[in-house]
Amino acid sequence: MTTVGVISDTHGLLRPEAKAALAGCSAIVHAGDIGKPDVLRELEAIAPVTAIRGNVDKWADALPDSAVLEIEGRYLYVIHDVNTLDLDPRAAGFDVVISGHSHKPRVHERDGVLYLNPGSAGPRRFTLPIAVARLDVTKTRLDPQIIELPIEPPARRG
Numbered sequence: 001m002t003t004v005g006v007i008s009d010t011h012g013l014l015r016p017e018a019k020a021a022l023a024g025c026s027a028i029v030h031a032g033d034i035g036k037p038d039v040l041r042e043l044e045a046i047a048p049v050t051a052i053r054g055n056v057d058k059w060a061d062a063l064p065d066s067a068v069l070e071i072e073g074r075y076l077y078v079i080h081d082v083n084t085l086d087l088d089p090r091a092a093g094f095d096v097v098i099s100g101h102s103h104k105p106r107v108h109e110r111d112g113v114l115y116l117n118p119g120s121a122g123p124r125r126f127t128l129p130i131a132v133a134r135l136d137v138t139k140t141r142l143d144p145q146i147i148e149l150p151i152e153p154p155a156r157r158g
Helices: 016-022 037-044
Strands: 002-007 027-030 049-051 066-071 074-079 096-098 106-110 113-117 131-137 142-148
Touching: 002 016, 002 066, 016 037, 016 131, 027 037, 027 066, 037 049, 049 066, 113 142
Parallel strands: 002 027, 027 049, 074 096, 096 113
Antiparallel strands: 002 131, 066 074, 106 113, 131 142
16 A cells, blocks of 8 residues: 655645644645745655646746656546646546645545545635645555644634
8 A cells, every 4th residue: 555645735835734644655746836846845855746836836847737646556647726637537547636726625536536636735715624635545445535734723803
């Protein structure tokens, strides 16, 4: 079994809680909107990182818009905004589509393909949770888990 840490939408903020949640992973996927190159360097200290460019990553010309990983004989496709997906993942042989962009953690399956969005691990947006994900991969099983980070919402002013 290989455990993949999945993170997205850090927007330059890599929280200690996110690093703790990704500790012990064999690989990390960052699904874009990284914000600053320091985020990738910090993640590399945990495990090898595959990262793609998000819509705010104008500085990251060297990063691709999408990536393909093979883990335990399973194929993962990484794209920042799932709404820009321009292929049929099932027909292309992908087992998992990893995305970010929406800041909303979500796991669902469609046509035999697992879709995983870890949500945002960076600055809080509206009342959405701060989260990352872990994906346990074997030849016969995909076990995704959204991990909501214990971040207190900002105090209301009043």
